[in-house]
Amino acid sequence: MSLSNSKKINSFKRIFTNKIVLVSILFTLLILVIFHIGSIIPTPGIKITGNISSNNFSSMLNLLAGGGMSHLSIFAVGVGPYITAQIIVQLLSSDLIKPLSKMAKSGERGKRKMEVITRFLALPFCIAQSYAIIAMLLKSGDGNITIFGQSNMTDLSWAEIITLIMIFTGGTYLAIFLGDVITKRGVGQGITLLILSGIVSSIVSNFKVAFQTIKSDYDLSSTTNYVSMVLSIMLYTFFFILLLIACVFINDSVRKIPIQQTGQGLIEKTNDLPFLPIKLNASGVIPVIFASSLMTIPTTVSQFLPSSNEGKWFIDNYMQIEQPFGLSLYTVLIILFSFFYSYVQINPANLAENFQKGGKFIPGVKSGISTEKHITKVLMRINWIGSPFLAIVAGLPYVVSMITKIPSGLAMGGTGIIIIVTGSIDLWNSILSNSTASGYTVDRVKIESQIYEGKKTKKSDKDDFKLW
Numbered sequence: 001m002s003l004s005n006s007k008k009i010n011s012f013k014r015i016f017t018n019k020i021v022l023v024s025i026l027f028t029l030l031i032l033v034i035f036h037i038g039s040i041i042p043t044p045g046i047k048i049t050g051n052i053s054s055n056n057f058s059s060m061l062n063l064l065a066g067g068g069m070s071h072l073s074i075f076a077v078g079v080g081p082y083i084t085a086q087i088i089v090q091l092l093s094s095d096l097i098k099p100l101s102k103m104a105k106s107g108e109r110g111k112r113k114m115e116v117i118t119r120f121l122a123l124p125f126c127i128a129q130s131y132a133i134i135a136m137l138l139k140s141g142d143g144n145i146t147i148f149g150q151s152n153m154t155d156l157s158w159a160e161i162i163t164l165i166m167i168f169t170g171g172t173y174l175a176i177f178l179g180d181v182i183t184k185r186g187v188g189q190g191i192t193l194l195i196l197s198g199i200v201s202s203i204v205s206n207f208k209v210a211f212q213t214i215k216s217d218y219d220l221s222s223t224t225n226y227v228s229m230v231l232s233i234m235l236y237t238f239f240f241i242l243l244l245i246a247c248v249f250i251n252d253s254v255r256k257i258p259i260q261q262t263g264q265g266l267i268e269k270t271n272d273l274p275f276l277p278i279k280l281n282a283s284g285v286i287p288v289i290f291a292s293s294l295m296t297i298p299t300t301v302s303q304f305l306p307s308s309n310e311g312k313w314f315i316d317n318y319m320q321i322e323q324p325f326g327l328s329l330y331t332v333l334i335i336l337f338s339f340f341y342s343y344v345q346i347n348p349a350n351l352a353e354n355f356q357k358g359g360k361f362i363p364g365v366k367s368g369i370s371t372e373k374h375i376t377k378v379l380m381r382i383n384w385i386g387s388p389f390l391a392i393v394a395g396l397p398y399v400v401s402m403i404t405k406i407p408s409g410l411a412m413g414g415t416g417i418i419i420i421v422t423g424s425i426d427l428w429n430s431i432l433s434n435s436t437a438s439g440y441t442v443d444r445v446k447i448e449s450q451i452y453e454g455k456k457t458k459k460s461d462k463d464d465f466k467l468w
Helices: 003-014 017-040 056-064 080-092 098-104 108-140 159-184 190-201 204-215 223-252 284-304 311-321 324-346 350-359 369-403 415-468
Strands: 047-050 143-147 254-258 275-279
Touching: 003 017, 003 284, 003 415, 017 159, 017 190, 017 415, 056 415, 080 159, 080 284, 080 324, 080 369, 098 223, 108 143, 108 159, 108 284, 143 415, 159 190, 190 204, 190 415, 204 223, 223 369, 223 415, 254 369, 275 369, 284 311, 284 324, 284 369, 284 415, 311 324, 324 350, 324 369, 369 415
Parallel strands: none
Antiparallel strands: 047 143, 254 275
């Protein structure tokens, strides 16, 4: 048995023999089941009488809602407004607004204050997006959707519209709460897991619809067409698996920066040195989620504009993600967020400062500013590989949709596959770290109890001797 296989077996043993980790995993699954049940129950007042035509805006909303948009549930808006608010707060806290910048650097207390600001800022975005969803549903429903018995937006009273907005807004904050509960009490990052659960639950149905779409292009009366259809389905599946493998490879690829400790002694071989690992995809899935969230803003704004407005015409014809300009903008946003968020995650300035305080250094590089510049340089070079890959994979389904009849939400690759790969790997790493940490805690408690019992036994022996 190889060393790597034995490590994996030991990891599984450590997880399944650790009661604390098992309880955390079961608790996370329970919350995800509750969220999924809520996402398939339609919102009170909304009645679906037939098939609903979907577009890229609704598909993206459904992605950020963890599948809640497809069933028009209370989670139809999802966590998109919260993610948009997070983007704005993080951008403003990068030395643009001094109070926010101080908050970001003031530890856990500052983070809590920024979280409160983010949630307040998410409220207007949530209200605007809720109204946009109501308008979009009645416009694209083709009479198959009625809201409080009405099929036109003008027939709804303001009380009915406000009621629905309150329901959708409450669903968003409930989803945020469930995500926080997972992050604090369960395993993994809560918001990412909510989105991941919606994507995973729709994989089988998406493949069925994609295969049916491919099948509809062929006349199965002849054997040749039947063989061509089978080959097309096999080719589709092959490229999907190939992209999945490529995403896993990129996500696991690491650039190792060697590190040496002051006074450690000369080590001739660089491979023997400890290292600082920087992932090729250092920012993970966050840039794709951020870019997807921002791309919903123009379409949300267009729902408030009259049909004759030039701004609405520009948004509908240029800012949609299925249009070349909109797709280019989406790609650029992913690349920009990859550079920005990887810098936030790694933070070369803090790393250089911690190295200097701990007596560590990179061989051949001076401590302080030179170390910071070196890490930044390495990070920028890595991002020129990782960020275009993210952008290509995320934009691929829209390109496939332009060429073929397969809807973008069902085309191979895209945001969904990136979230599946990155979210699954992050979840596994979180389970491993929790099992290691809780294992150390259990061992410490056992050692302390043994020491206490030993002291108690010695004391009782002395008392017995005195009595004798």
